[in-house]
Amino acid sequence: MKNLTRTLLTSLILITELLVHAQQSPLMQRTASAAADKIYDTKQWSFDSYAPIRATPLASGNSVYFGNARGIFFALDKKTGSLKWKYETGHAIHSSAIEANGKIIFTDNAQTLYALNASDGKLIWKLSFGKKLTYLWRFDYYYSSPIVYEDRILVGGDDGFLHCVGLNSGKEIWKFAAGGVIRTTVSIDNGIAYFGDTNGKLYSIDAKSGTKKWSFSTMGDTLKSSDYGFDRNAILSSPVVYQSFIIFGSRDGYLYCIDKEGKLKWTSNHNFSWVISTVAVVDNIVVTGTSDGHFVQAVDLTSGKELWRYKGSTLFWSSPLVMNGKIYIGGYDGQLYCLDLKSGKRISQFESGATMLSSPVFNDGLVYVGSDDGKVYALKGRDEKEITPSENLQKFAFYEPGVNVYYKNGSDVMVKSYLANFNYKILGEDSLNAMLNRSEAKNSVLVFATDYFPNSIISDRENSLLRKYLDNGGKVILTGMNPIVYKIGGEAKSPYAFNVPAADTVLGLKYGENDTRSFGGIIPSFPTESGKEFGLADYWVSMLFIAQDKVDKVLGKSENGEVSAFIKNYKNGGRLIQIFIDPDKPSNLDSILKLSDAALN
Template identity: 35%
Template sequence: MSRTFIIVFVVCLLVTSVDVGTAQQQSPMFQTNSRHTGVYKTTPAYRFSGVKFVFKTGGPIRSSAALAQGVLFFGSGDGCLYAVEASTGKERWRFKTGGAVHSSPAVMDGVVYFTSRDGGLYALDRAKGRLVWKHQMGGDLPYANGFDYYLSSPTMAGAILYVGGGDGNLYAIDTRTRKIVWEYTAGSRIRGTPAVDENAVFVGTMDGYLLAIDKKKGSLLWKFATLGSTLKIEDFGYDRTALVSSPSLANGIVTVGCRDGFLYAVDAATGKQKWSNNHEISWVLSTPAIDDGKVFVGSSDAQFFQAVDQASGQEIWRYRGGGPIWSSAAVAGPLLYFGVNDGHIVAVDKETGVERWRFKTGDRIFSSPLVDNGMVFCGSDDGNFYAIEGTREPDPPAPSVRRAVFWETRPGFSGRWFSGGTDEWIRDYFKREGYEVIDAKGLEVLMEQEASAGSGSVVVFADNRAPQSVVKEESEKALLRKYLNAGGKIVWLGPDPIAWKRDSLGKFEGINYDRSVRILGIRYPGKSLEGIGWYNSTVTGEGKKWGLSGWGVGLGCVDPSQVSTVLARDEHGMAGAWVKNFGGKEGTGLVQLFIPRDKIIDLYHVKRVAEYGLGR
């Protein structure tokens, strides 16, 4: 077995000399620590706020970042390891290897350690990116399946580095002497990253075994056989054997996923199984995160993310992700962050599994997020490394008033504004936020009750349609107008639905903006959609106070003199987003916003506007 070390004093590319800043915390290795719990002791990104920077590489980014002294370190399929400032996205340096860098770096005592597809374990000077030493592992052992995306990443425990190789060996290397302390021959590729406790090193193999190796001696303590160790690829046409997931350690239990479709919990001392959770053949590739007695892990073809009780293995909640989930979760405060293979980075509530926000990248995500001081950092297969900025304060308590989202569908509907599932997305988002979903009859009942009681409520129109029952009287006597007069609040996200005249079955009959004048006292420009136009709109100071930011385009912008509050103003000075108050307190009335009709976006700012002034 090769044990060659190369010591080099000067190497590679694009080195810049810049003072190192200080981040809020350090995340020096995969899943933050040697036990892979994935818990970040930092300020969460409560809601999506914007993109701080996007750093472009020349290949897919399946490596997960490490953070040390304000600098992010991550690899790319282009064969480079990058050092990038976390605050600015400015490149410090890059180092070119002979293969794709799909491992996650570990940073310790001024040195960055990582592996490459070329079989090398590299040690670089953290500040300059120069090669300090390199250990060349042996060639990859045979593996029949093509899904071999990840590489084992170094785990640091004191001065000792532990890492697996495609050559089937687990290595323990003293980083002070640069000598191998021991190596254990597993006989199968090792792609997972070792987890380490006081006594043992735990790692999975591609032939379906979870190993516990004596931390000091390198001898086998126990060997746990998964169901996958008994299965053969020729019987299924795909791999149901490999342990690609890295083990996680907490409370004396090792938790790991397998391609046999199970999540396993094993006693760390004895190697005896405590429980398994069945994903029904779906690969479990993500590394489990563990916090507060719960295990958080994703599933591949089953396309869900789950929380499992660590003691019993019983599922607590399940989130449907919209694609396979190979990414591992980062836990920060009350939220979990992970990537989905449909390209989204998602944040969900760790207690309930309710989605809080999402951000779309350009391709699938195999990388795992890192969270620091209200920022989420993650790579994508589009070759970009994303720095996403979040709000640093938790949401205010939900208002006590009634909150509803209007949506329905039935045969006979025509002339819908939203397409591509956007209306369902709006409906589901507000439902997750605690809004009741109401149909046309429910809308009529709510407006009748509130027109009489005036207790306060808000209705967001996910279905951009005004049912005939609430606008039957084409005047100020219309039920919808009575509701607004009594202090109700309506949020429209598309063009004025009153102008879109429909019959009792919801069939579209034509556009008549005179109806809007008679019922609302608002005249939209033009007599048809073609006469309205799309114009760039900029959020006003009032719009920011209500909760808007980063506004884009307004449709059917109106004369500001017709409204009470201009939330966004277009390039002609017209009101591109606005509020018309009908005599209620501030925060009530008709709110006109515009969102893309055929694209899913984060709706947090819409929710902020919808709830502005309620319950005050």
């Protein structure tokens, strides 16, 4: 009996060690498997922590864990986003957490390593590291995240040491002195730990003893940052070990691939643009983002040859997530981009309310990501067939300065700029008329970034330029209240009389009488399930409602059940899509892109 008990205990210990050994920072979880026909760009829920979230969320068990810049660490229900518990450290938390043996482990900006009880958030132990080293070049928004190796925690510090700490005791076992601050998260392969520092060196050390094996010097190691006016030394990209390769980026403007002996295999030159992303590697394709170069890049694993690059209009510091042939990566513009792995072409995007430095992770059917708007988002998948952009789609946006119909204080310029960044051609009144006169309209979409119809496109009733465009198969997206219901004029280009019947004669939209009865008051409205799939706001307030039998698809209804947002079909596949963007602070602009992409389906 004693032998049986001893055998069982030994087996349990071995199983526990294997489970602990497998624990990896969510930052390093850059690949996943999900339903191949789904694109994860639709909000399931969001939770507001009221301070920027830059670390990568940890999804484990039934919970999501993350910290914010205010120094509060949260545990949420993974499916609903409801708060389970929170713990306050008082200092910014920009390291990603890890779970092991019922403990949640993370560091904060005060150089303290914490272990909390995963179920209730109670402190188990904490350990303070040494005095911070001076690091003048900053712009370092991420902190080294702990990883668990066997029964130990490895994490880098501001003090220039890689720390090895007992998982259960919270006591330091050893520490290794690097040349600079350690911001990278450790990768372990066959008992060897790899990490970089802010002086431009990548280290290889024995994970059990802390003994140095070798170090690799980047080109940044020889550069003097003050000669350039910005940092050209630091390695902030965490190394990824894949097969016999170690891949990482540097602020010297290069993506590096070395072997496990520290010998250089290849580099990819980003021309001074920082490479901060931790790469994702799948099917011998290496994917990374870059800083001032404003692109996402894929290179061949063995040669370093560039396969493609997606040229955006923003910084990409977030680390990419690759699953089922799609890439998800956050941009400085607050978008979570979805790109095709093989071609780099944009498939879709999700818009948060501020810069997105957090990196996405996938777990149990949802993608989780944080944002500087203080929210963590859980995104669900939707059918890829509904939203795959057509390569032949011609995209236009009409903008007219000085109009005072719907948008306030010129806020429509934000809509225009957003669309321009996604390659919509911006039209004025003259070019708008020429565009609407085209005989072939089926493969085009026109967004009214300014909520205004020039008289030249709506005169002549059902024979107007606007109606002909719709009947020829064109797609129109209105981002505010349908301007046709007003007579607009004067230097201020503002409404001076009702013109409700014109909506019927020009567009076939029967709102009602030519007075306030058609407007119904300023009423809250909410998206339908279809509206949610296209990324419409959680709610909006608007006037002007229409009966459901007058439109073909309902995207949003008022609190009284009247239709606010909708799609109306015309001849030859033409469509008019009515949505409402916030007139004060335009947001949810990704809904315009999603509706544009879906307009041909």
